Amino acid sequence: MPPNDRSRAILLAVSGWERAAWEAKLRALAPHRDLHLWPDRIGARPQIAYACVWKPPTGLLSALPNLKVIFSLGAGVDHLVSDPDLPRVPIVRIVDPDLTSRMTEYVVLQVLMHHRRLRLYQDQQAERVWREYPQPAAGEVGVGIMGLGVLGRDAAQVLRRLGFRVAGLSRTGSSMADVETFRPDQRAAFLARTEILVCLLPLTAETRGIICLRLLRGLKRDGALGGAYLINAGRGDLQIEADILAALQEETLAGVSLDVFATEPLPPESPLWLHPKVTITPHVAAVSDPGALVANVLQQIERFEQGLPLNNLVNRRLGY
Amino acid sequence: MPPNDRSRAILLAVSGWERAAWEAKLRALAPHRDLHLWPDRIGARPQIAYACVWKPPTGLLSALPNLKVIFSLGAGVDHLVSDPDLPRVPIVRIVDPDLTSRMTEYVVLQVLMHHRRLRLYQDQQAERVWREYPQPAAGEVGVGIMGLGVLGRDAAQVLRRLGFRVAGLSRTGSSMADVETFRPDQRAAFLARTEILVCLLPLTAETRGIICLRLLRGLKRDGALGGAYLINAGRGDLQIEADILAALQEETLAGVSLDVFATEPLPPESPLWLHPKVTITPHVAAVSDPGALVANVLQQIERFEQGLPLNNLVNRRLGY
Numbered sequence: 001m002p003p004n005d006r007s008r009a010i011l012l013a014v015s016g017w018e019r020a021a022w023e024a025k026l027r028a029l030a031p032h033r034d035l036h037l038w039p040d041r042i043g044a045r046p047q048i049a050y051a052c053v054w055k056p057p058t059g060l061l062s063a064l065p066n067l068k069v070i071f072s073l074g075a076g077v078d079h080l081v082s083d084p085d086l087p088r089v090p091i092v093r094i095v096d097p098d099l100t101s102r103m104t105e106y107v108v109l110q111v112l113m114h115h116r117r118l119r120l121y122q123d124q125q126a127e128r129v130w131r132e133y134p135q136p137a138a139g140e141v142g143v144g145i146m147g148l149g150v151l152g153r154d155a156a157q158v159l160r161r162l163g164f165r166v167a168g169l170s171r172t173g174s175s176m177a178d179v180e181t182f183r184p185d186q187r188a189a190f191l192a193r194t195e196i197l198v199c200l201l202p203l204t205a206e207t208r209g210i211i212c213l214r215l216l217r218g219l220k221r222d223g224a225l226g227g228a229y230l231i232n233a234g235r236g237d238l239q240i241e242a243d244i245l246a247a248l249q250e251e252t253l254a255g256v257s258l259d260v261f262a263t264e265p266l267p268p269e270s271p272l273w274l275h276p277k278v279t280i281t282p283h284v285a286a287v288s289d290p291g292a293l294v295a296n297v298l299q300q301i302e303r304f305e306q307g308l309p310l311n312n313l314v315n316r317r318l319g320y
Numbered sequence: 321m322p323p324n325d326r327s328r329a330i331l332l333a334v335s336g337w338e339r340a341a342w343e344a345k346l347r348a349l350a351p352h353r354d355l356h357l358w359p360d361r362i363g364a365r366p367q368i369a370y371a372c373v374w375k376p377p378t379g380l381l382s383a384l385p386n387l388k389v390i391f392s393l394g395a396g397v398d399h400l401v402s403d404p405d406l407p408r409v410p411i412v413r414i415v416d417p418d419l420t421s422r423m424t425e426y427v428v429l430q431v432l433m434h435h436r437r438l439r440l441y442q443d444q445q446a447e448r449v450w451r452e453y454p455q456p457a458a459g460e461v462g463v464g465i466m467g468l469g470v471l472g473r474d475a476a477q478v479l480r481r482l483g484f485r486v487a488g489l490s491r492t493g494s495s496m497a498d499v500e501t502f503r504p505d506q507r508a509a510f511l512a513r514t515e516i517l518v519c520l521l522p523l524t525a526e527t528r529g530i531i532c533l534r535l536l537r538g539l540k541r542d543g544a545l546g547g548a549y550l551i552n553a554g555r556g557d558l559q560i561e562a563d564i565l566a567a568l569q570e571e572t573l574a575g576v577s578l579d580v581f582a583t584e585p586l587p588p589e590s591p592l593w594l595h596p597k598v599t600i601t602p603h604v605a606a607v608s609d610p611g612a613l614v615a616n617v618l619q620q621i622e623r624f625e626q627g628l629p630l631n632n633l634v635n636r637r638l639g640y
Binding site: 098101102104105106108109112113115116118121122124125126128130131132133135137138139157158161162163264265266268273274279280281282283284287289292 | 418421422424425426428429432433435436438441442444445446448450451452453455457458459477478481482483584585586588593594599600601602603604607609612
């Protein structure tokens, strides 16, 4: 940084979220650091060194002459790297044990819901019907996770502990204990052994629309569960929603859990809402908790100012 | 055993279950051993050395002069020890990794369902409502398990891995890593820190009716979840069903998952069926899989005939 640059203030700019809790936490944990607030109390731009953002408006960050680091406050950085004017400063992704645990809870809940036929038993309950269905052991069921980053690996570990046959598909095909790993060129084999597909991919140019009818038709339908299931907790734009509906219609899919959608909130006219085989949650799989994340960001700022390297940097070329 | 006793045949006597799969598995894995079948092909009683049973009729076992061991094919032995004429031979409980895994799946699914407010989001979905609720971290939520046997410990381990604050209540108060354990005389303290109560107790004279209004009123209602939840996957006679309904009515309980009932199948007139805060499954939490369990039983018979000790013996005085 230039020797006369004394900027050390933080800008908080979140859209679509309530700002108050983030502001309160930043003030509580960094009382001696100036806090600028978008959009109403943005103050002198040259003082801003760090931007803590979620879906900031285009142009906001490029107007900060002394910006040093951008912190993305939620999982995923597609909201940032899609901006062609984004300043060429480091972008730090949120990797936080709290966020990871929440995503693992969501994934494990949805996998078990399909595996243990919870919706079928709920439907029976509404009819006062007492009927038992055959229940395969977890060890007979192939769960496949697309995206083996921090989130995918943690979910995979718990699913392994529960006994499922777990596989992972990732760009690098990197290995993991007790989990069969596949590279993108081995996708057909990955899908052919997968009855429950969990998508935790980042949204990039390569992954946009990856959940399409062609991919879904590759899943294993004749396995222990007698059908294939999809769980998407990554990003809505990973999925072609019309293709998911078509896959349900032709029984390529037996059930779907979606936490994310191409348009959020999901419009009332979407046929996904009332489809009997779709379970919808309003993008709550892993909600950022200001308490845990602000502490994480401030720690990284302290390290950065001591000349130490930043953790969890985004690779702009890969887009995540 | 008497020196002239050459009995080594197996009796299979299950009621309420389909017999065919058990019979097929026994024939496949023990082709050289005679198999007697209750009620239609019981054959010569003196030849029977081993009884593999689930809810056998009263009097059946006491009429077997050379019976050496009773194997209970499902979790729990209350169906046996309540018979005053039961022969004084060893009773072996089923402890099988397959059964344990299935129970852990059920418990983890139901805990996560309440923790992550799945039913609330399902109700919203039916109304096409997109609304997010505050979600406490697992580490803020106290899960309490009554019964820390093999099943309770396994579920506790996975719940710990998911981050929950887990406690256990057991007769001996035996300790467990990362789990706070309580003895029966510390029950009030156990309940006061528990927001999600999981019951995996055996049914004995002491535990019958333990889930009553008084116990439920001891649960923590003002914790991170803002309400208390009950999950019973032990035995139906552990619970007073009228008290559970009263606890829901007075908001002592915010939600209930029941897999077992005082009368099974649950009668159509039970108000539990259509209660909006009750999730009912037809006694499927941990269904005995003949494949895994028959192999386990035969292994124990082989060991017994070699003079080795039996595993997982029932303590008749304690009733489990």
